[in-house]
Amino acid sequence: xxxxxxxxxxxxxxxxxxxxxxxxxxxxxxxxxxxxxxxxxxxxxxxxxxxxxxxxxxxxxxxxxxxxxxxxxxxxxxxxxxxxxxxxxxxxxxxxxxxxxxxxxxxxxxxxxxxxxxxxxxxxxxxxxxxxxxxxxxxxxxxxxxxxxxxxxxxxxxxxxxxxxxxxxxxxxxxxxxxxxxxxxxxxxxxxxxxxxxxxxxxxxxxxxxxxxxxxxxxxxxxxxxxxxxxxxxxxxxxxxxxxxxxxxxxxx
Amino acid sequence: xxxxxxxxxxxxxxxxxxxxxxxxxxxxxxxxxxxxxxxxxxxxxxxxxxxxxxxxxxxxxxxxxxxxxxxxxxxxxxxxxxxxxxxxxxxxxxxxxxxxxxxxxxxxxxxxxxxxxxxxxxxxxxxxxxxxxxxxxxxxxxxxxxxxxxxxxxxxxxxxxxxxxxxxxxxxxxxxxxxxxxxxxxxxxxxxxxxxxxxxxxxxxxxxxxxxxxxxxxxxxxxxxxxxxxxxxxxxxxxxxxxxxxxxxxxxx
Numbered sequence: 001x002x003x004x005x006x007x008x009x010x011x012x013x014x015x016x017x018x019x020x021x022x023x024x025x026x027x028x029x030x031x032x033x034x035x036x037x038x039x040x041x042x043x044x045x046x047x048x049x050x051x052x053x054x055x056x057x058x059x060x061x062x063x064x065x066x067x068x069x070x071x072x073x074x075x076x077x078x079x080x081x082x083x084x085x086x087x088x089x090x091x092x093x094x095x096x097x098x099x100x101x102x103x104x105x106x107x108x109x110x111x112x113x114x115x116x117x118x119x120x121x122x123x124x125x126x127x128x129x130x131x132x133x134x135x136x137x138x139x140x141x142x143x144x145x146x147x148x149x150x151x152x153x154x155x156x157x158x159x160x161x162x163x164x165x166x167x168x169x170x171x172x173x174x175x176x177x178x179x180x181x182x183x184x185x186x187x188x189x190x191x192x193x194x195x196x197x198x199x200x201x202x203x204x205x206x207x208x209x210x211x212x213x214x215x216x217x218x219x220x221x222x223x224x225x226x227x228x229x230x231x232x233x234x235x236x237x238x239x240x241x242x243x244x245x246x247x248x249x250x251x252x253x
Numbered sequence: 254x255x256x257x258x259x260x261x262x263x264x265x266x267x268x269x270x271x272x273x274x275x276x277x278x279x280x281x282x283x284x285x286x287x288x289x290x291x292x293x294x295x296x297x298x299x300x301x302x303x304x305x306x307x308x309x310x311x312x313x314x315x316x317x318x319x320x321x322x323x324x325x326x327x328x329x330x331x332x333x334x335x336x337x338x339x340x341x342x343x344x345x346x347x348x349x350x351x352x353x354x355x356x357x358x359x360x361x362x363x364x365x366x367x368x369x370x371x372x373x374x375x376x377x378x379x380x381x382x383x384x385x386x387x388x389x390x391x392x393x394x395x396x397x398x399x400x401x402x403x404x405x406x407x408x409x410x411x412x413x414x415x416x417x418x419x420x421x422x423x424x425x426x427x428x429x430x431x432x433x434x435x436x437x438x439x440x441x442x443x444x445x446x447x448x449x450x451x452x453x454x455x456x457x458x459x460x461x462x463x464x465x466x467x468x469x470x471x472x473x474x475x476x477x478x479x480x481x482x483x484x485x486x487x488x489x490x491x492x493x494x495x496x497x498x499x500x501x502x503x504x505x506x
Binding site: 010067068069091109110111112113115116118122123124126148150152156158159160161162163164165166167168169170171172173174175176177178179181182185187189191192193194195196197198199200201202203204205206207208209211212213214215216217218220222223226227230231236237239240241243244247248250251 | 263320321322344362363364365366368369371375376377379401403405409411412413414415416417418419420421422423424425426427428429430431432434435438439440442444445446447448449450451452453454455456457458459460461462464465466467468469470471473475476479480483484489490492493494496497500501503504
């Protein structure tokens with residue numbers, strides 16, 4: 001399978017590595033910034049380009065992994081290709097590519113950082129396509145990558161993207177805030193790491209609503225008052241403390 | 254080592270199991286509710302009691318693992334023992350036990366659910382004691398359990414407890430809310446599990462502030478507006494979305 005990778009960010013990088021590892025022929029890597037394209041092309045035995053006009057029209061699969069607001073610009077230059085063009089955005093409908101013959105979406109429901117390798121067996125792939133043949137190609141890609149695969153339409157993909165903001169982006173920010181608290185009082189974030197792991201592990205087998213712990217779910221007002229006193233010099237954290245405690249209490253009424 | 258376990262909740266249960274497994278002699282389990290005491294005593298080869306006056310005065314270690322506001326009542330009945338009496342509360346100062354000869358704190362910085370077994374090698378134990386001999390006993394207990402051990406005074410323990418509310422209790426509530434979102438739109442929470450694991454795994458090696466992703470840190474206003482529209486029928490989640498997004502933007506200015 002001849003693949004062109006359009007983008008060189010976190011998603012593009014990890015997808016390119018994974019496809020390459022599974023035997024795909026990564027013929028081109030495009031990036032607006034040629035330095036980035038060269039870097040990724042080097043490690044995936046590919047060719048770097050930074051001009052959209054240079055994209056090879058004879059690839060089987062074009063993976064667009066650029067910022068959401070750049071998808072339409074990029075797709076303009078793919079109007080004449082016969083291969084399957086997919087974007088990888090959770091928040092963008094399939095219609096963004098409707099001017100193209102064969103198009104679809106390959107949305108990896110995972111968080112990627114360049115520094116950390118990822119096993120695609122742990123990356124649910126949400127797929128959608130403009131026709132049956134294209135859908136089959138995406139299923140094949142998922143099977144090659146050993147990824148769990150889900151057919152998800154654009155409406156539902158938006159919801160998953162939103163749920164991921166709560167389950168990942170907001171969660172990571174709470175890790176940041178807990179780090180800020182321990183740092184502020186000269187304690188070590190290291191001590192919190194087993195707790196963070198266990199909290200995530202627990203909901204792999206239990207529903208989170210059934211394993212809620214802490215002062216808010218116990219309605220332990222005295223502890224909550226003391227916590228807010230400790231946060232008196234951090235008003236922003238105090239607001240978050242109040243908002244989330246209120247929501248926990250309401251959920252577990 | 255003869256141990257009396259006072260309490261039969263999540264912390265008491267897991268500590269009792271772990272101590273028993275490492276060869277401690279669990280002579281008594283006390284619970285206000287004898288049924289609970291019997292249940293835990295059965296699996297730890299111990300004797301169930303529900304009258305505080307029945308507590309054996311000749312144990313080496315008394316572990317108080319009851320609700321914070323019951324610690325002082327329970328400790329009243331331990332005034333004449335020579336053994337070491339510890340409580341397990343993050344939010345309670347060591348002074349709560351100051352009327353006792355040998356006293357201390359053994360605070361496990363972890364989340365416990367009865368349903369899920371836990372390896373104490375992943376449970377940081379925060380210890381504090383009224384004298385050196387008592388501190389040595391707590392260090393021995395930690396070594397027996399293979400737990401990482403930290404000497405933490407009451408002031409700092411309070412802070413850790415607060416940080417744990419952010420890193421565990423609030424995080425679990427965000428999992429609950431993401432489940433609520435997917436359920437509301439007839440999607441499966443199962444799909445979010447690899448993302449939840451990866452988010453927790455990432456901060457085992459990276460600082461959370463360095464791996465923040467999502468629309469708020471990118472200042473992607475368009476996506477944030479769309480997300481809030483999707484939450485229009487869930488005003489409480491919308492408020493949390495706004496509060497946390499604001500905090501992410503401020504943190505990453």
